[in-house]
Amino acid sequence: MAEKEPSQRQLRVGQEIKKIIAGEIERGEVRNLEDIDTMVTITEARVSPDLKYCHVYIMTLNNDYLQEALDGLNLAANHFRKQIGRLTNLRYVPEISFRIDESFAAVDKIEQLLRHPKVAQDLNDE
Numbered sequence: 001m002a003e004k005e006p007s008q009r010q011l012r013v014g015q016e017i018k019k020i021i022a023g024e025i026e027r028g029e030v031r032n033l034e035d036i037d038t039m040v041t042i043t044e045a046r047v048s049p050d051l052k053y054c055h056v057y058i059m060t061l062n063n064d065y066l067q068e069a070l071d072g073l074n075l076a077a078n079h080f081r082k083q084i085g086r087l088t089n090l091r092y093v094p095e096i097s098f099r100i101d102e103s104f105a106a107v108d109k110i111e112q113l114l115r116h117p118k119v120a121q122d123l124n125d126e
Contacts, residue, residue: 077098
């Protein structure tokens with residue numbers, strides 16, 4: 001069964017959570033990331049329909065220290081929940097879990113397939 005499209009409320013809450021978490025990371029408020037020498041990017045925040053769970057997708061520059069950043073952010077999840085609760089008017093502050101964003105790897109794989117000589121030959125024939 002296909003996954004249902006997120007509601008406008010889910011999208012708004014996800015954007016707000018993404019903005020809050022990105023701001024905390026940018027200001028250096030997360031102690032667990034101090035020893036990691038890479039830039040962490042929040043690509044998406046997906047909120048469940050009941051707004052009680054949120055999966056935040058991250059990536060790092062050149063995938064350096066990706067697992068260390070993921071572990072540090074998951075350890076700081078309660079810090080982010082406190083900030084979200086303080087800065088929003090949500091009835092329930094969602095539980096935050098961080099995940100690695102695999103979408104860019106899928107895009108790279110498709111681009112490599114399109115650049116393959118046999119595929120390029122087929123595309124040029126049309």
